[in-house]
Amino acid sequence: xxxxxxxxxxxxxxxxxxSASIERIFNHSADTRSLFLRLADGSNFAFIPGQFxxxxxxxxxxxxxxxxxxxxxxxxxxPLEICLNLVPGGAGSHYLFGLSVGDRIGFTGPFGRxxxxxxxxxxxIFIADAIAIAPIRPMIRRALADQHHPALRxxxxxxxxxxxxxxxxxxxxxxxxSRFSFEPALIEPPSxxxxxxxxxxxxxxxRYVTGDENRNRRFxxxxxxKPVFDLRDLLRGTGYERRAVRYERW
Amino acid sequence: MARxxxxxxSGEPERVxxxxxxxxxxxxxxxxxxILDVMLGHHVHLEHACGGNCACTTCHxxxxxxxxxxxxxxxxxxxxxxKAPGLTPTSRLGCQAVVESDDAEIVIVIPRFTIxxxxxxx
Numbered sequence: 001x002x003x004x005x006x007x008x009x010x011x012x013x014x015x016x017x018x019s020a021s022i023e024r025i026f027n028h029s030a031d032t033r034s035l036f037l038r039l040a041d042g043s044n045f046a047f048i049p050g051q052f053x054x055x056x057x058x059x060x061x062x063x064x065x066x067x068x069x070x071x072x073x074x075x076x077x078x079p080l081e082i083c084l085n086l087v088p089g090g091a092g093s094h095y096l097f098g099l100s101v102g103d104r105i106g107f108t109g110p111f112g113r114x115x116x117x118x119x120x121x122x123x124x125i126f127i128a129d130a131i132a133i134a135p136i137r138p139m140i141r142r143a144l145a146d147q148h149h150p151a152l153r154x155x156x157x158x159x160x161x162x163x164x165x166x167x168x169x170x171x172x173x174x175x176x177x178s179r180f181s182f183e184p185a186l187i188e189p190p191s192x193x194x195x196x197x198x199x200x201x202x203x204x205x206x207r208y209v210t211g212d213e214n215r216n217r218r219f220x221x222x223x224x225x226k227p228v229f230d231l232r233d234l235l236r237g238t239g240y241e242r243r244a245v246r247y248e249r250w
Numbered sequence: 251m252a253r254x255x256x257x258x259x260s261g262e263p264e265r266v267x268x269x270x271x272x273x274x275x276x277x278x279x280x281x282x283x284x285i286l287d288v289m290l291g292h293h294v295h296l297e298h299a300c301g302g303n304c305a306c307t308t309c310h311x312x313x314x315x316x317x318x319x320x321x322x323x324x325x326x327x328x329x330x331x332x333k334a335p336g337l338t339p340t341s342r343l344g345c346q347a348v349v350e351s352d353d354a355e356i357v358i359v360i361p362r363f364t365i366x367x368x369x370x371x372x
Contacts, residue, residue, distance in 0.1 A: 015297070054300070054301070062278075064279075065279070065298060066301050067299060067300045067301050067305065067306075111299040111306050111308065113306075113307075113330070114305075229325075232325075247329075249303075249305065249326065250303070
Protein backbone atom coordinates (compact mmCIF):
# COMPACT_ATOMS: atom_id res chain seq x y z
CA UNK A 1 0.00 0.00 0.00
CA UNK A 2 1.11 3.55 -0.58
CA UNK A 3 1.72 5.80 2.37
CA UNK A 4 -1.22 8.21 2.42
CA UNK A 5 0.99 10.98 3.77
CA UNK A 6 3.64 10.51 1.13
CA UNK A 7 1.83 9.76 -2.10
CA UNK A 8 4.44 9.40 -4.77
CA UNK A 9 2.49 8.18 -7.72
CA UNK A 10 -0.23 9.60 -9.91
CA UNK A 11 -0.50 11.77 -12.97
CA UNK A 12 1.65 10.12 -15.55
CA UNK A 13 3.20 7.55 -13.24
CA UNK A 14 1.83 4.02 -13.32
CA UNK A 15 0.80 2.55 -9.99
CA UNK A 16 1.44 -0.92 -8.73
CA UNK A 17 -1.12 -3.32 -10.12
CA UNK A 18 -2.39 -5.83 -7.57
CA SER A 19 -3.13 -9.32 -8.79
CA ALA A 20 -6.17 -10.97 -7.24
CA SER A 21 -7.90 -14.25 -7.75
CA ILE A 22 -11.65 -14.67 -7.83
CA GLU A 23 -12.49 -16.69 -4.75
CA ARG A 24 -16.24 -16.77 -5.11
CA ILE A 25 -19.03 -15.53 -7.37
CA PHE A 26 -22.52 -14.76 -6.13
CA ASN A 27 -25.36 -14.06 -8.52
CA HIS A 28 -27.82 -11.55 -7.12
CA SER A 29 -29.90 -11.92 -10.28
CA ALA A 30 -29.45 -12.85 -13.93
CA ASP A 31 -27.57 -9.64 -14.69
CA THR A 32 -26.11 -8.62 -11.33
CA ARG A 33 -23.37 -10.44 -9.52
CA SER A 34 -20.70 -10.04 -6.87
CA LEU A 35 -17.10 -11.09 -7.34
CA PHE A 36 -15.06 -11.87 -4.23
CA LEU A 37 -11.37 -11.05 -4.70
CA ARG A 38 -8.33 -12.11 -2.71
CA LEU A 39 -4.85 -10.75 -3.34
CA ALA A 40 -2.75 -13.44 -4.91
CA ASP A 41 0.37 -12.62 -2.90
CA GLY A 42 -1.45 -12.90 0.43
CA SER A 43 -0.91 -9.27 1.35
CA ASN A 44 -3.38 -7.08 3.21
CA PHE A 45 -5.48 -4.50 1.46
CA ALA A 46 -6.58 -1.49 3.49
CA PHE A 47 -9.31 0.90 2.38
CA ILE A 48 -11.93 3.29 3.71
CA PRO A 49 -15.67 2.55 3.42
CA GLY A 50 -16.89 4.07 0.16
CA GLN A 51 -13.67 3.71 -1.83
CA PHE A 52 -13.31 1.92 -5.14
CA UNK A 53 -10.71 -0.10 -6.98
CA UNK A 54 -9.85 0.21 -10.65
CA UNK A 55 -9.93 -3.06 -12.51
CA UNK A 56 -7.59 -3.41 -15.46
CA UNK A 57 -9.52 -5.22 -18.14
CA UNK A 58 -7.48 -6.74 -20.96
CA UNK A 59 -9.86 -6.23 -23.85
CA UNK A 60 -8.94 -7.10 -27.39
CA UNK A 61 -7.30 -3.84 -28.38
CA UNK A 62 -6.15 -2.36 -25.09
CA UNK A 63 -6.22 -2.52 -21.32
CA UNK A 64 -9.19 -0.53 -20.16
CA UNK A 65 -9.61 0.83 -16.63
CA UNK A 66 -12.98 0.47 -14.95
CA UNK A 67 -13.81 1.46 -11.37
CA UNK A 68 -15.80 -0.73 -8.98
CA UNK A 69 -16.81 0.26 -5.47
CA UNK A 70 -15.87 -2.10 -2.70
CA UNK A 71 -19.11 -3.47 -1.28
CA UNK A 72 -17.49 -5.30 1.60
CA UNK A 73 -16.16 -3.73 4.80
CA UNK A 74 -12.56 -3.10 5.78
CA UNK A 75 -13.38 -4.83 9.05
CA UNK A 76 -13.87 -8.09 7.14
CA UNK A 77 -10.55 -8.01 5.34
CA UNK A 78 -10.53 -10.23 2.29
CA PRO A 79 -12.04 -11.31 0.07
CA LEU A 80 -13.04 -7.90 -1.24
CA GLU A 81 -16.50 -7.84 -2.73
CA ILE A 82 -17.39 -5.86 -5.82
CA CYS A 83 -20.83 -5.76 -7.47
CA LEU A 84 -21.39 -5.43 -11.17
CA ASN A 85 -24.16 -5.31 -13.70
CA LEU A 86 -24.05 -6.93 -17.09
CA VAL A 87 -24.32 -3.91 -19.35
CA PRO A 88 -25.77 -4.62 -22.82
CA GLY A 89 -22.98 -3.95 -25.30
CA GLY A 90 -20.52 -3.19 -22.50
CA ALA A 91 -17.20 -4.84 -23.32
CA GLY A 92 -15.90 -4.49 -19.78
CA SER A 93 -18.86 -6.04 -18.00
CA HIS A 94 -19.05 -8.86 -20.55
CA TYR A 95 -15.40 -9.62 -19.88
CA LEU A 96 -16.00 -9.70 -16.14
CA PHE A 97 -19.11 -11.88 -16.45
CA GLY A 98 -17.00 -14.34 -18.42
CA LEU A 99 -14.58 -14.88 -15.54
CA SER A 100 -14.73 -17.95 -13.31
CA VAL A 101 -13.66 -18.82 -9.79
CA GLY A 102 -9.86 -19.08 -9.75
CA ASP A 103 -9.30 -16.59 -12.56
CA ARG A 104 -6.92 -13.71 -11.94
CA ILE A 105 -7.63 -10.04 -12.32
CA GLY A 106 -5.44 -6.95 -11.91
CA PHE A 107 -6.45 -3.76 -10.14
CA THR A 108 -5.09 -0.55 -8.64
CA GLY A 109 -6.36 1.39 -5.69
CA PRO A 110 -8.07 2.02 -3.42
CA PHE A 111 -9.28 5.38 -4.70
CA GLY A 112 -11.94 7.95 -4.04
CA ARG A 113 -13.03 10.55 -1.53
CA UNK A 114 -16.70 9.54 -1.33
CA UNK A 115 -16.02 7.96 2.02
CA UNK A 116 -17.21 7.71 5.58
CA UNK A 117 -14.56 6.59 8.02
CA UNK A 118 -16.39 7.18 11.29
CA UNK A 119 -19.92 7.66 12.52
CA UNK A 120 -21.24 11.11 11.57
CA UNK A 121 -22.21 13.58 14.30
CA UNK A 122 -25.62 14.51 12.96
CA UNK A 123 -28.55 12.71 11.40
CA UNK A 124 -27.37 11.19 8.16
CA ILE A 125 -29.34 10.01 5.19
CA PHE A 126 -27.94 7.47 2.75
CA ILE A 127 -29.55 7.38 -0.67
CA ALA A 128 -28.75 4.63 -3.14
CA ASP A 129 -30.08 3.66 -6.52
CA ALA A 130 -30.04 -0.12 -7.14
CA ILE A 131 -26.47 -1.45 -7.44
CA ALA A 132 -25.08 1.89 -6.28
CA ILE A 133 -25.70 0.59 -2.77
CA ALA A 134 -22.20 -0.94 -3.03
CA PRO A 135 -20.12 1.93 -1.56
CA ILE A 136 -22.83 2.82 0.96
CA ARG A 137 -23.06 -0.66 2.49
CA PRO A 138 -19.65 -0.47 4.24
CA MET A 139 -20.31 3.16 5.23
CA ILE A 140 -23.46 2.13 7.08
CA ARG A 141 -21.69 -0.71 8.78
CA ARG A 142 -18.93 1.63 9.93
CA ALA A 143 -21.44 4.17 11.24
CA LEU A 144 -23.53 1.55 13.04
CA ALA A 145 -20.46 0.20 14.80
CA ASP A 146 -20.33 3.36 16.93
CA GLN A 147 -22.81 2.90 19.77
CA HIS A 148 -23.29 6.66 19.96
CA HIS A 149 -24.17 7.11 16.32
CA PRO A 150 -26.95 9.58 15.43
CA ALA A 151 -30.11 8.66 13.56
CA LEU A 152 -29.25 7.01 10.27
CA ARG A 153 -31.61 6.25 7.43
CA UNK A 154 -31.14 4.39 4.17
CA UNK A 155 -33.34 5.02 1.16
CA UNK A 156 -32.66 2.32 -1.38
CA UNK A 157 -34.60 2.36 -4.64
CA UNK A 158 -34.67 -0.21 -7.40
CA UNK A 159 -36.87 -1.14 -10.28
CA UNK A 160 -37.86 -4.51 -8.83
CA UNK A 161 -37.35 -6.38 -5.55
CA UNK A 162 -34.34 -8.32 -6.80
CA UNK A 163 -32.57 -4.98 -7.29
CA UNK A 164 -32.68 -4.32 -3.55
CA UNK A 165 -29.28 -5.87 -2.89
CA UNK A 166 -28.51 -6.73 0.75
CA UNK A 167 -32.14 -6.08 1.70
CA UNK A 168 -32.23 -8.78 4.41
CA UNK A 169 -29.01 -7.44 5.89
CA UNK A 170 -30.35 -3.91 6.16
CA UNK A 171 -33.67 -5.14 7.53
CA UNK A 172 -31.80 -7.07 10.21
CA UNK A 173 -29.77 -3.97 11.09
CA UNK A 174 -32.96 -1.93 11.44
CA UNK A 175 -34.48 -4.59 13.68
CA UNK A 176 -31.43 -4.61 15.96
CA UNK A 177 -30.83 -0.86 16.04
CA SER A 178 -33.71 1.55 16.61
CA ARG A 179 -31.62 4.52 15.36
CA PHE A 180 -31.21 2.99 11.93
CA SER A 181 -34.14 2.85 9.55
CA PHE A 182 -34.28 1.20 6.18
CA GLU A 183 -36.77 2.44 3.61
CA PRO A 184 -36.71 0.50 0.36
CA ALA A 185 -38.69 1.78 -2.61
CA LEU A 186 -39.62 0.16 -5.90
CA ILE A 187 -40.32 1.77 -9.23
CA GLU A 188 -42.30 -1.29 -10.35
CA PRO A 189 -43.73 -2.66 -7.10
CA PRO A 190 -45.50 -6.03 -7.15
CA SER A 191 -48.98 -6.37 -5.72
CA UNK A 192 -48.82 -6.46 -1.95
CA UNK A 193 -45.65 -4.36 -1.75
CA UNK A 194 -45.81 -2.26 1.41
CA UNK A 195 -42.61 -0.25 0.96
CA UNK A 196 -42.09 2.97 -0.88
CA UNK A 197 -43.07 3.51 -4.50
CA UNK A 198 -41.54 5.61 -7.23
CA UNK A 199 -38.21 7.32 -7.67
CA UNK A 200 -35.90 8.62 -4.99
CA UNK A 201 -36.27 12.31 -5.68
CA UNK A 202 -39.94 12.38 -4.69
CA UNK A 203 -39.18 10.65 -1.40
CA UNK A 204 -36.29 12.96 -0.67
CA UNK A 205 -38.26 16.11 -1.43
CA UNK A 206 -41.19 15.03 0.75
CA ARG A 207 -39.07 13.95 3.70
CA TYR A 208 -36.21 16.43 3.80
CA VAL A 209 -37.27 19.52 1.89
CA THR A 210 -40.98 20.16 2.26
CA GLY A 211 -41.35 17.87 5.28
CA ASP A 212 -39.65 20.08 7.85
CA GLU A 213 -37.35 23.05 8.38
CA ASN A 214 -34.41 21.02 9.72
CA ARG A 215 -31.36 21.56 7.52
CA ASN A 216 -28.85 20.03 9.88
CA ARG A 217 -28.51 16.68 8.12
CA ARG A 218 -25.87 15.00 6.06
CA PHE A 219 -26.50 13.10 2.84
CA UNK A 220 -24.54 10.44 1.03
CA UNK A 221 -25.95 9.83 -2.44
CA UNK A 222 -24.86 7.26 -4.98
CA UNK A 223 -26.49 6.37 -8.26
CA UNK A 224 -26.27 6.43 -12.01
CA UNK A 225 -26.43 9.54 -14.17
CA LYS A 226 -28.40 12.74 -13.91
CA PRO A 227 -30.71 11.80 -11.00
CA VAL A 228 -27.71 12.06 -8.68
CA PHE A 229 -27.14 15.66 -9.77
CA ASP A 230 -30.87 16.35 -9.46
CA LEU A 231 -30.78 15.17 -5.84
CA ARG A 232 -27.66 17.20 -5.15
CA ASP A 233 -29.19 20.34 -6.63
CA LEU A 234 -32.48 19.80 -4.80
CA LEU A 235 -30.78 19.53 -1.41
CA ARG A 236 -28.14 22.21 -1.89
CA GLY A 237 -30.75 24.50 -3.39
CA THR A 238 -33.07 24.24 -0.41
CA GLY A 239 -30.81 25.15 2.44
CA TYR A 240 -28.45 22.24 3.05
CA GLU A 241 -24.77 23.09 3.23
CA ARG A 242 -22.75 22.18 0.16
CA ARG A 243 -20.42 19.96 2.14
CA ALA A 244 -23.33 18.22 3.84
CA VAL A 245 -24.39 16.75 0.51
CA ARG A 246 -21.83 14.20 -0.66
CA TYR A 247 -22.39 12.20 -3.79
CA GLU A 248 -20.86 9.85 -6.29
CA ARG A 249 -22.31 9.62 -9.76
CA TRP A 250 -21.70 6.48 -11.80
CA MET B 251 -5.11 21.79 -35.85
CA ALA B 252 -5.14 22.18 -32.09
CA ARG B 253 -1.98 21.70 -30.10
CA UNK B 254 -1.61 20.20 -26.62
CA UNK B 255 1.75 20.55 -24.90
CA UNK B 256 2.18 18.32 -21.86
CA UNK B 257 4.79 19.00 -19.18
CA UNK B 258 5.36 16.28 -16.60
CA UNK B 259 6.30 17.31 -13.06
CA SER B 260 7.81 13.86 -12.68
CA GLY B 261 10.56 14.85 -15.09
CA GLU B 262 9.50 12.74 -18.07
CA PRO B 263 10.18 14.41 -21.41
CA GLU B 264 7.41 16.73 -22.46
CA ARG B 265 5.08 15.76 -25.26
CA VAL B 266 3.26 17.74 -27.91
CA UNK B 267 0.11 16.43 -29.56
CA UNK B 268 -1.38 18.01 -32.65
CA UNK B 269 -4.95 16.97 -33.32
CA UNK B 270 -8.22 17.95 -34.92
CA UNK B 271 -10.85 18.42 -32.16
CA UNK B 272 -13.60 17.65 -34.69
CA UNK B 273 -12.34 14.06 -34.88
CA UNK B 274 -13.08 13.33 -31.20
CA UNK B 275 -13.47 10.91 -29.51
CA UNK B 276 -9.94 9.58 -29.74
CA UNK B 277 -10.32 6.89 -27.05
CA UNK B 278 -12.92 5.22 -24.83
CA UNK B 279 -12.52 7.31 -21.69
CA UNK B 280 -13.34 10.83 -20.58
CA UNK B 281 -15.52 13.38 -22.31
CA UNK B 282 -15.00 13.22 -26.08
CA UNK B 283 -12.33 15.74 -26.99
CA UNK B 284 -11.20 16.13 -23.38
CA ILE B 285 -7.55 16.37 -22.44
CA LEU B 286 -7.73 12.78 -21.19
CA ASP B 287 -9.36 11.57 -24.40
CA VAL B 288 -6.76 13.35 -26.54
CA MET B 289 -3.85 12.01 -24.53
CA LEU B 290 -5.05 8.40 -24.43
CA GLY B 291 -5.90 8.49 -28.12
CA HIS B 292 -2.33 9.56 -28.87
CA HIS B 293 -0.76 6.97 -26.56
CA VAL B 294 0.25 9.39 -23.82
CA HIS B 295 -0.60 8.00 -20.40
CA LEU B 296 -2.67 9.98 -17.91
CA GLU B 297 -3.98 8.18 -14.89
CA HIS B 298 -7.78 7.97 -14.72
CA ALA B 299 -8.68 5.58 -11.93
CA CYS B 300 -12.42 6.13 -12.27
CA GLY B 301 -12.38 5.45 -16.00
CA GLY B 302 -12.71 9.13 -16.87
CA ASN B 303 -16.16 9.43 -15.27
CA CYS B 304 -15.55 12.45 -13.03
CA ALA B 305 -15.42 10.38 -9.85
CA CYS B 306 -11.82 10.96 -8.69
CA THR B 307 -8.98 13.42 -9.22
CA THR B 308 -6.23 11.20 -10.59
CA CYS B 309 -6.44 13.00 -13.95
CA HIS B 310 -5.86 16.40 -12.32
CA UNK B 311 -3.95 18.73 -14.64
CA UNK B 312 -2.85 22.34 -14.22
CA UNK B 313 -3.55 24.47 -17.26
CA UNK B 314 -0.74 26.90 -17.99
CA UNK B 315 -2.08 28.30 -21.26
CA UNK B 316 -5.24 28.09 -23.31
CA UNK B 317 -7.74 27.99 -20.42
CA UNK B 318 -10.19 30.03 -22.51
CA UNK B 319 -10.13 27.34 -25.21
CA UNK B 320 -11.44 24.69 -22.82
CA UNK B 321 -15.02 23.95 -21.84
CA UNK B 322 -16.07 25.42 -18.49
CA UNK B 323 -16.11 23.29 -15.38
CA UNK B 324 -19.34 22.03 -13.86
CA UNK B 325 -20.24 21.59 -10.20
CA UNK B 326 -19.31 17.91 -10.07
CA UNK B 327 -15.81 18.65 -11.32
CA UNK B 328 -15.41 21.56 -8.91
CA UNK B 329 -16.59 19.41 -5.99
CA UNK B 330 -13.89 16.88 -6.78
CA UNK B 331 -11.16 19.39 -7.48
CA UNK B 332 -11.71 20.85 -4.01
CA LYS B 333 -10.07 17.67 -2.72
CA ALA B 334 -7.18 17.59 -5.18
CA PRO B 335 -3.67 18.14 -3.81
CA GLY B 336 -1.81 21.04 -5.32
CA LEU B 337 -5.04 22.73 -6.38
CA THR B 338 -4.51 25.91 -8.40
CA PRO B 339 -6.91 28.45 -9.93
CA THR B 340 -6.31 26.78 -13.30
CA SER B 341 -6.65 23.18 -12.15
CA ARG B 342 -8.94 20.97 -14.21
CA LEU B 343 -9.83 17.33 -14.45
CA GLY B 344 -8.40 15.99 -17.67
CA CYS B 345 -11.49 13.87 -18.24
CA GLN B 346 -13.82 16.89 -18.20
CA ALA B 347 -11.85 19.73 -19.83
CA VAL B 348 -12.79 19.60 -23.51
CA VAL B 349 -10.70 21.39 -26.12
CA GLU B 350 -13.26 23.51 -27.92
CA SER B 351 -11.27 25.35 -30.54
CA ASP B 352 -9.52 23.89 -33.57
CA ASP B 353 -6.68 26.41 -33.23
CA ALA B 354 -6.26 25.99 -29.47
CA GLU B 355 -2.77 26.10 -28.00
CA ILE B 356 -3.07 24.34 -24.67
CA VAL B 357 -0.22 23.87 -22.22
CA ILE B 358 -0.72 21.64 -19.16
CA VAL B 359 1.36 20.36 -16.29
CA ILE B 360 0.74 16.88 -14.92
CA PRO B 361 1.29 17.00 -11.15
CA ARG B 362 3.58 14.48 -9.60
CA PHE B 363 1.15 13.11 -7.06
CA THR B 364 -2.43 12.69 -5.97
CA ILE B 365 -4.08 11.91 -2.65
CA UNK B 366 -6.75 9.79 -4.20
CA UNK B 367 -4.95 6.71 -3.14
CA UNK B 368 -5.50 6.93 0.58
CA UNK B 369 -5.81 4.16 3.08
CA UNK B 370 -6.33 3.30 6.68
CA UNK B 371 -4.87 0.43 8.58
CA UNK B 372 -6.70 -2.12 10.69
